[in-house]
Amino acid sequence: MAVTTMGGDVVDQSDVAARLGDICGSPFVRRAGPDDAVATTAPDWVVAPGTVGAVAEVLRLAADRDLAVVPRGSGSKLDWGAIPSHVDVVLDTGRLSGIWHHPAGSAAARVGAGTTLRAAQQAVGRTGWRMSLDPPSPSATLGGIVAADEAGPLSHQHGSPCRQVIGVDYVDATGELVRAVPDTADGDELPSLLCGSQGALAVLVSATVRLQPAPASRQWVRRGVATPLEAHDLVSELTETGLHPAAIELDLPPGSPAAARTGRTGSLAVLFEGEPVSTRHRTASAVALLSGDASAADQPPTWWQHYPFAAGDIAIRLDVPPAHLYAAIYALRDAFGAPVAVRGCAGTGLVHAALPGSTAPDRVAGILSTVRTVLAARRGTCVVLTAPAEVRRAIDIWGQVPGLTRLRELKQRFDPRHRLAPGRLTGGL
Structure with missing residues (x-):
């Protein structure tokens, strides 16, 4: 059976499948199903290379056969973004997992792109560290978080995932492995370029991420808010006090008769972290500052670290x-x-x-x-x-x-033939 590639060429499907099986191992190559669609576009194959070298070989095959490749982590955000113009191969990074390098006492760790954030946090947590990453996608992999630049509540204090990544290993569209770390010529530029690129510039295989000591204490302050303007005023007061919250999150549910009757149409939640004495002091100060129905708790509100939308929204x-x-x-x-x-x-x-x-x-x-x-x-x-x-x-x-x-220049530089996630980059590139 033959298929038409993104460039209009006709290739023998069984031959491509056989080559992918040689590279990844036949158990890790399969025909794509409905759940593998990328923003409604159906691919032909799903492959899961087990090594960085295998990733490079897959991309070299794609370059030789003019196949379009979309990288995938857990797939939690595969329906985000623009509809790709063509997908031949979904490259699953799930086998590229684990903490690949974390010297004792080092404030950075090199992590495989297919590692779920939950697993990575557990691994570094055993030595008293954490990554200041907490996106709302519970199954997200590190590579997926970087590709989407998916931020969570801790971005208030620590910045976006892009700021947490200090080095990357990636395979470019020609199948060449590139390492960009702080001591290389491109080390300061490339990590930030690949953040948010939706896999449309290169296939990330690992990232070196900053670590911070895990906080000894965490407390939340929660207060009801009636309007977006009231929330704005409260946040302004908080940020001017020097209390240094780790996160300030707002939840405004859709309108309902019950909310209208009570006037309680939303909630503001503030996280404080650090040593126990300091955390308790800042929490008490925030309760007094926010006044109203503000109260402290040892656990976040149920909506914390969750998106407001559901499937179909x-x-x-x-x-x-x-x-x-x-x-x-x-x-x-x-x-x-x-x-x-x-x-x-x-x-x-x-x-x-x-x-x-x-x-x-x-x-x-x-x-x-x-x-x-x-x-x-x-x-x-x-x-x-x-x-x-x-x-x-x-x-x-x-x-x-x-x-x-600038984005067009980057796409031309990294992927001039537009074989990587074509149409997925910001602006539809």
């Missing part, structure tokens, strides 16, 4: 300077005509929102246009992460992309 990411976050939320509410679920990092201005998946495509397009107009003057962006197929095909998921010229 239209998932939106708002990224705006914190001082303008409330304006972005009001703009989204006004455009939709009702409160929508919003959740995320109030301290950095990066939050996610959910619209019903049943919203008509033309209405979604109008909502996005309105919100993006408001954000344009505030240096903010509004991106659709995922949506039902009919919506995604009818809208511009990115909006105006800052630095699009």
Whole structure:
């Protein structure tokens, strides 16, 4: 049986499958199924190379046969982003797992891209360290987190995953293995370039990540909020006090009659970490500062570290300077005509929102246009992460992309034949 590649060439499917089996081992090559679709695009094969050398061989075969390859970790965000123009091979990194290098006492560890964050945290935690990464995707791999630059609550204090990665090993589109660490010429640039690239520049095989000592104590302060503006005012007070919270998260559920009657339409949660005495002191100070119904707890609220959207929803990411976050939320509410679920990092201005998946495509397009107009003057962006197929095909998921010229240059530099995740990079590159 023959298949047509992204370049229009016809290749013998059995021959490609046999070569992939030689490289990865036949048990680790299979025909793709419905669950392997990449943002609705069906691939032909799924392969799981067990070594870095095998990854390189797969990409050399793809280059020789003009096959399009999309890397995958756990698949938790495989439906995020633009629909790829073509997918021949999904390259599963799950066998590239484990802590590959962590010298005793070192504040950095080299971790295989297919390692789940949970497993990596458990491994470094046994020696008293942690990675300051806590994205809401519970099954996420380190490679997937880096590829999506997926931030969690701890990004308030420690920055995005991009800031936590200080070195990468990757295989480029020609099948060449490249190591970029701080003591190499590209060591300062390449890790940041690959963060958020959706696998469209190279296949990440490992990342060297900063470690911090695991905190001895953690406490949360939670307070009800009635409006986005009230949340903004409270966050402003918190950030001006010198209490140094590790995270400030906001949860605004969609409107409901019960919420309207009580006036309790949202919640602000603040995390403090450190030595027990300092943590208790800062927590007590925050309770007094926030006043109202503020209270302390040893556990986070149930919504902490969870996205506000579910399968079938239209998932939106708002990224705006914190001082303008409330304006972005009001703009989204006004455009939709009702409160929508919003959740995320109030301290950095990066939050996610959910619209019903049943919203008509033309209405979604109008909502996005309105919100993006408001954000344009505030240096903010509004991106659709995922949506039902009919919506995604009818809208511009990115909006105006800052630095699009630079992204085109990077794609040309790393993948001039557009064989890696074609169309998945920001801007649809």
